[in-house]
Amino acid sequence: MSHSFGLVIESLVAVLLLVTIGYCTLLNRRLKRLKADEHSMRAMIAELITATEIAERAIGGLKVTVRECDENLGAQLAAGTTLSAKLAKQVTAGETILNRLTQIALAARPAGADVEAPAATVAAEQAAPAQNPSAQNMSNAKALLAAAQAFSERRRATGLAA
Template sequence: MMFGLPLGIFVEGAVAVLLALTIGYCTVLNQRLKRLHADKDVMRQMVADLVGATNLANQAIKELKQTAVEADLALNSRLEEAERFGIELANHVTSGTAVLERIAKITSVARQSQAPEPVEQPNKVQSALEQLSSRVRNRGVAA
């Protein structure tokens, strides 16, 4: 016997103190587990929201890609059409220049042919007019 207390009471007191500490620690752990479980539900909801947002973003990206492809096709089509119109316009300008040169030659010939022979002048002018009208007819068929 130490200090006048029986050893059994000392051991039982120590066990009672350790048991009280264990119960207190279990209570703290239980509260932490409840918070962790509540956080788990919040995290589960957050993950579900994130998956939903990711799916929406993926769908939007697919739609943007499709729109970009459609815009590219439309733009290429318009560019090809503009190229054809440019070539056709260049051909018209070239033809117009040729017609203008012929008219200039015709007027030059008409001015020079004011000679005393009035019979030949109408024939040359008539010939030039016939060439011009055939050119206009040919041009109408080509366009």
């Protein structure tokens, strides 16, 4: 019995040894796969680092571009504001001159023209709502131009023009 007991123990150790060898083989395969995955992960991490560096450089370039655009737009805005102020002054001066010319034209009308003018003005005012504002301004400007030319011709005819 001691002989068969030893044989059973020896057989059990041999089976356990075979199971251990099989398990070690399985672990070896898994470790090889893990090593291969590690190499691919290292390659992926290197690519990610490279992509991050490229993105950082691109962001730096974009910041410089935004700064340049901001400076350029600021300069253009300042120039536009200055030009707008100049135009506003010129428009005001033009309106002043237009008012003076209107006063001169009204003062230079003969007495008979004053009677006809209100009737024409009333008819023009009644027709004005049907027109758009730019057409009304254009007709007022043409009327003013005609009045100024007539005034100038009368002054030249009487010898009072400069």
